[in-house]
Amino acid sequence: xxxxxxxxxxxxxxxxxxxxxxxxxxxxxxxxxxxxxxxxxxxxxxxxxxxxxxxxxxxxxxxxxxxxxxxxxxxxxxxxxxxxxxxxxxxxxxxxxxxxxxxxxxxxxxxxxxxxxxxxxxxxxxxxxxxxxxxxxxxxxxxxxxxxxxxxxxxxxxxxx
Amino acid sequence: xxxxxxxxxxxxxxxxxxxxxxxxxxxxxxxxxxxxxxxxxxxxxxxxxxxxxxxxxxxxxxxxxxxxxxxxxxxxxxxxxxxxxxxxxxxxxxxxxxxxxxxxxxxxxxxxxxxxxxxxxxxxxxxxxxxxxxxxxxxxxxxxxxxxxxxxxxxxxxxxxxxxxxxxxxxxxxxxxxxxxxxxxxxxxxxxxxxxxxxxxxxxxxxxxxxxxxxxxxxxxxxxxxxxxxxxxxxxxxxxxxxxxxxxxxxxxxxxxxxxxxxxxxxxxxxxxxxxxxxxxxxxxxxxxxxxxxxxxxxxxxxxxxxxxxxxxxxxxxxxxxxxxxxxxxxxxxxxxxxxxxxxxxxxxxxxxxxxxxxxxxxxxxxxxxxxxxxxxxxxxxxxxxxxxxxxxxxxxxxxxxxxxxxxxxxxxxxxxxxxxxxxxxxxxxxxxxxxxxxxxxxxxxxxxxxxxxxxxxxxxxxxxxxxxxxxxxxxxxxxxxxxxxxxxxxxxxxxxxxxxxxxxxxxxxxxxxxxxxxxxxxxxxxxxxxxxxxxxxxxxxxxxxxxxxxxxxxxxxxxxxxxxxxxxxxxxxxxxxxxxxxxxxxxxxxxxxxxxxxxxxxxxxxxxxxxxxxxxxxxxxxxxxxxxxxxxxxxxxxxxxxxxxxxxxxxxxxxxxxxxxxxxxxxxxxxxxxxxxxxxxxxxxxxxxxxxxxxxxxxxxxxxxxxxxxxxxxxxxxxxxxxxxx
Numbered sequence: 001x002x003x004x005x006x007x008x009x010x011x012x013x014x015x016x017x018x019x020x021x022x023x024x025x026x027x028x029x030x031x032x033x034x035x036x037x038x039x040x041x042x043x044x045x046x047x048x049x050x051x052x053x054x055x056x057x058x059x060x061x062x063x064x065x066x067x068x069x070x071x072x073x074x075x076x077x078x079x080x081x082x083x084x085x086x087x088x089x090x091x092x093x094x095x096x097x098x099x100x101x102x103x104x105x106x107x108x109x110x111x112x113x114x115x116x117x118x119x120x121x122x123x124x125x126x127x128x129x130x131x132x133x134x135x136x137x138x139x140x141x142x143x144x145x146x147x148x149x150x151x152x153x154x155x156x157x158x159x160x161x
Numbered sequence: 162x163x164x165x166x167x168x169x170x171x172x173x174x175x176x177x178x179x180x181x182x183x184x185x186x187x188x189x190x191x192x193x194x195x196x197x198x199x200x201x202x203x204x205x206x207x208x209x210x211x212x213x214x215x216x217x218x219x220x221x222x223x224x225x226x227x228x229x230x231x232x233x234x235x236x237x238x239x240x241x242x243x244x245x246x247x248x249x250x251x252x253x254x255x256x257x258x259x260x261x262x263x264x265x266x267x268x269x270x271x272x273x274x275x276x277x278x279x280x281x282x283x284x285x286x287x288x289x290x291x292x293x294x295x296x297x298x299x300x301x302x303x304x305x306x307x308x309x310x311x312x313x314x315x316x317x318x319x320x321x322x323x324x325x326x327x328x329x330x331x332x333x334x335x336x337x338x339x340x341x342x343x344x345x346x347x348x349x350x351x352x353x354x355x356x357x358x359x360x361x362x363x364x365x366x367x368x369x370x371x372x373x374x375x376x377x378x379x380x381x382x383x384x385x386x387x388x389x390x391x392x393x394x395x396x397x398x399x400x401x402x403x404x405x406x407x408x409x410x411x412x413x414x415x416x417x418x419x420x421x422x423x424x425x426x427x428x429x430x431x432x433x434x435x436x437x438x439x440x441x442x443x444x445x446x447x448x449x450x451x452x453x454x455x456x457x458x459x460x461x462x463x464x465x466x467x468x469x470x471x472x473x474x475x476x477x478x479x480x481x482x483x484x485x486x487x488x489x490x491x492x493x494x495x496x497x498x499x500x501x502x503x504x505x506x507x508x509x510x511x512x513x514x515x516x517x518x519x520x521x522x523x524x525x526x527x528x529x530x531x532x533x534x535x536x537x538x539x540x541x542x543x544x545x546x547x548x549x550x551x552x553x554x555x556x557x558x559x560x561x562x563x564x565x566x567x568x569x570x571x572x573x574x575x576x577x578x579x580x581x582x583x584x585x586x587x588x589x590x591x592x593x594x595x596x597x598x599x600x601x602x603x604x605x606x607x608x609x610x611x612x613x614x615x616x617x618x619x620x621x622x623x624x625x626x627x628x629x630x631x632x633x634x635x636x637x638x639x640x641x642x643x644x645x646x647x648x649x650x651x652x653x654x655x656x657x658x659x660x661x662x663x664x665x666x667x668x669x670x671x672x673x674x675x676x677x678x679x680x681x682x683x684x685x686x687x688x689x690x691x692x693x694x695x696x697x698x699x700x701x702x703x704x705x706x707x708x709x710x711x712x713x714x715x716x717x718x719x720x721x722x723x724x725x726x727x728x729x730x731x732x733x734x735x736x737x738x739x740x741x742x743x744x745x746x747x748x749x750x751x752x753x754x755x756x757x758x759x760x761x762x763x764x765x766x767x768x769x770x771x772x773x774x775x776x777x778x779x780x781x782x783x784x785x786x787x788x789x790x791x792x793x794x795x796x797x798x799x800x801x802x803x804x805x806x807x808x809x810x811x812x813x814x815x816x817x818x819x820x821x822x823x824x825x826x827x828x829x830x831x832x833x834x835x836x837x838x839x840x841x842x843x844x845x846x847x848x849x850x851x852x853x854x855x856x857x858x859x860x861x862x863x864x865x866x867x868x869x870x871x872x873x874x875x876x877x878x879x880x881x882x883x884x885x886x887x888x
Contacts, residue, residue, distance in 0.1 A: 020284065029283075034189035035182015037414075039362045040447035044868035047362060075182030088180040092172055095832045098840065099667030100179030101362040101414025107180065123881065130876035134868065136362050136415050137667045139843030140876040142836055 009077025046133035056112030096146030098137035166680030206861025223285030230265035258318025269487035272452025344467035363414020386704020457531020500535030627712030655763030662702015663714030720787035
C-alpha cells in the first residue's frame with residue numbers, strides 16, 4: 001500500500017492505495033471523477049488523457065506512485081465554473097463529438113496541443129498529433145475542425161488576458 | 162434561444178455533459194456493496210473442458226465466489242438464442258448448436274468464458290481468475306470458411322453437419338440460368354469481404370443488482386435496445402421475469418450494432434448478483450472486446466452478372482459463404498440473408514437475380530450485424546462487379562452505371578425490396594461534377610509523370626433503412642416486431658417529456674427528436690426533454706439499429722404528438738369558444754385562425770390537469786402514446802467517388818479527393834447528418850485500407866487482438882471531407 005498526496009483539479013487529495021493502482025483508477029474509483037475514460041489496455045486510444053503538471057498524459061499508463069506530488073487536471077477541472085474552456089465550447093459548436101466517450105481524452109490532448117504550439121496550429125499538425133486518440137464515430141473531420149477553432153479562440157482569450 | 166425546428170443546425174443538447182466529463186456510462190455507475198466480475202476465458206479455439214479447479218482461486222484475498230458453466234446449467238439458465246429463424250432451401254430450419262453463457266463442456270473460440278470470479282475489487286477478481294486452473298483437451302480448430310466446409314473438417318456442433326448452419330436462397334434460379342444461356346456477355350469474380358471488429362470506444366459493461374425482498378433485478382448495460390434485452394433475458398434465459406427486471410442503458414459510448422445483442426457476460430452478471438447476494442459489475446477490457454464483441458462482415462462470394470449486347474444487365478447470380486463464428490448471435494442469421502441478398506439489385510434494373518447463401522460455423526468469435534449489416538456487403542459486391550464489367554467491356558464505369566440505373570418508381574426488384582423513389586442519375590451527376598470527372602484522365606497522366614498511380618472509384622449505393630415493417634419481417638422469420646413506441650407528456654406547466662423506445666448512443670436523439678417536437682409546437686428545444694434507455698421509464702421500445710430511429714422512432718413520436726395536439730385543440734377550442742377545426746398551433750400558442758384569440762400551450766396544459774373546465778366527458782391530463790409500424794423500408798441512396806494516388810514503390814495510398822453525395826430526403830439536423838456521414842466514410846475507408854481481422858489458420862488465435870495489431874482509422878489517415886446532400 002502507498003500513501004499518495006496530489007492535487008486534483010485544484011484540490012489537495014490524499015489516498016492509501018495498492019501500489020499497482022493506476023492513476024486512471026484512482027481518479028475513477030477513489031475520487032469519483034468518471035469523466036476520464038478507459039477505452040483500451042494498450043495505451044493507444046487516449047480516452048484516459050489527463051494533464052499532469054500541465055502536460056497531456058495517458059492516465060492508464062501511470063502508476064499512482066509516479067504521480068505522487070503532482071498537479072492533475074481532468075476533464076472535470078477544465079471549465080471555470082459555468083464558463084466552458086474554449087476547447088470544450090469548440091467541440092460542442094463544431095459537433096466534434098457523437099457518443100462522447102473519446103471526447104474527454106480528445107479535449108485534454110487538444111488543449112495540450114494548442115499550448116505546445118502557441119496557437120499556431122495547422123490541420124496537418126492537428127491530424128498528426130491526434131495519433132494517440134482514437135474515435136470510432138466521427139471520422140475525425142469535426143474533431144480537427146473543433147481543435148483548429150479552439151486554437152483561434154484560445155489565442156484570442158490569451159490576448160485578452 | 163430561438164426555435165430550432167426541422168432543418169436547423171442546432172448544437173446538441175446532450176453535449177454539455179459529455180464535454181465536461183459528466184456523462185454517465187455504465188462503468189461510471191457505482192452502488193453500495195458492489196463486487197466485480199472477471200471471466201476465465203479459453204485460450205484455445207477449440208477444446209474440451211476436462212476440469213476446472215477453483216481451490217486456489219477461492220483462497221485468494223477478496224474472492225467472493227467462483228462460478229462455472231456447470232452451475233449455470235444446474236440453475237437451468239437458458240442458452241443464448243438467435244432471434245431470426247432462417248429456413249434452408251430444402252425447407253429445414255437452420256441448424257444451431259447450443260451456446261451456454263459459460264461453456265460447461267466444449268469451448269469453440271478463443272475468449273469464450275468458462276468461469277467467472279466475483280471479487281471485492283477489480284484487481285482481486287482478476288487475481289482470482291488467474292488462479293483458476295482449467296484443464297483443456299485441445300481439439301483441431303477450423304478458423305475460416307474454407308477449412309470449415311472441407312471434407313473431413315472437425316465438426317463444431319453435432320446439430321450442424323458439415324459446419325453448415327443453413328443453405329438459403331432468394332430469387333428465381335431457373336430464370337437466371339435461362340438468361341445466362343442467352344447472354345451476350347458474362348462477367349464473373351470472387352470477392353472476400355473481410356471481417357471487422359466493431360470497437361465502439363466504450364467497452365461493453367454490465368452492473369447487475371438483485372433486490373431479495375422484491376425479487377427484482379436491475380441491470381445497467383451497454384445496450385442499443387434495453388427493452389429487447391429485457392425481453393430476451395426474461396423470456397428465454399429464465400433469469401428474471403419481465404416485470405421483475407429493469408434494464409437501464411444510460412449513456413452508451415458507441416454501438417455500431419455490437420451492442421444490440423445479448424451477450425453471455427450480462428446474463429452471468431445478472432445470475433451471479435442473486436447467487437452472491439451482492440451487486441455485480443463487469444466491464445470489458447479492450448482485449449475482451451476484441452475476443453467477444455460480435456464481429457462484422459466476413460463473406461466470401463462468387464458472382465456472375467449477365468449483360469445483353471447493349472451492356473444492359475439481364476441477370477445476376479451470387480453464391481455467398483458467410484462466416485458466423487462459433488455460435489449464432491442474436492440477429493446473425495438475418496444479416497447475410499434478408500439484410501444482404503435483398504439489396505443485391507442496388508441502384509440497377511436487374512430483371513433476374515438469384516442468390517444462395519451458406520452460413521458456416523468456424524472456431525472464431527461470433528459474427529452479427531455491424532455498421533450497415535449486410536447492406537455494405539451487397540453494395541461492395543455489386544459495385545466491384547460493375548467496375549470489373551466496365552474494365553472488361555472497356556467502357557466508362559459511370560456510363561455503365563447510368564445505362565442500368567432504375568429510373569422509374571416505384572420499382573419492384575426481384576429480391577423482395579420495392580423502392581419507393583429515387584434519382585440515381587442526379588446523385589451521380591453531382592458527384593462527377595464535384596470531383597471533376599472530365600478532368601480525371603489529365604490528372605491521371607500528370608500523376609503518372611510524377612511516378613504515382615492515380616485511381617478513381619465509385620460506389621453508387623442504396624440502403625434499406627427504417628427497419629422494419631413487422632408483418633414483413635415476421636413472414637421472413639423475425640422473432641420480434643420492429644415497430645417503435647413513444648409517449649408525449651405535456652406537464653402542467655407546459656414543458657414536454659418525450660419517452661422514446663429508440664436509444665441514443667452517439668446519434669444525437671436528445672436534439673433531433675426535440676427539434677421535431679419544437680417544430681410542431683413552435684417552442685424552444687429547451688422546453689423538450691427526451692427520455693430514453695430505461696425500461697422503468699419508457700414502457701416499450703425496440704431500440705436503435707438499422708437506421709431506424711429517425712424513420713420509425715420519430716414517426717412514433719409524431720403519431721403521439723398528433724393525438725396530444727388533437728386533445729389540446731379541443732381544450733383550447735372549449736376555452737376560446739371556438740371550433741376545434743379553427744385552432745392552429747403557432748409559436749407555442751393555440752390560436753383561433755383569423756382572430757387574435759389565443760391560448761398558450763402552458764395554459765392549455767394547466768387546464769388539462771386542473772380539469773376545472775374541460776369539455777364534457779373529456780379525461781383530465783395531456784399525455785398520449787403511440788406505436789408506429791412502418792409500411793415499407795426507406796431507401797436512401799447516393800453516389801460516392803474517391804480519387805487516390807498509390808505510390809508504386811511503397812504501396813502507400815493517399816487521398817486526392819473524396820466526394821459523397823447522399824439523397825436522404827429532408828434533414829432534421831444537417832450538422833448531425835453530416836457527422837454521421839463522416840463517420841460512415843471513415844469506416845468504409847477503414848475497411849478498404851486499414852482494418853482486418855486475422856486469425857491464425859492453424860491455432861485459431863486472433864492475431865489482431867489489440868489496437869497495436871488492428872489498424873483503427875486515425876485522424877491522419879484522412880483528408881478533410883467535403884459533403885453534399887442531394888435532397
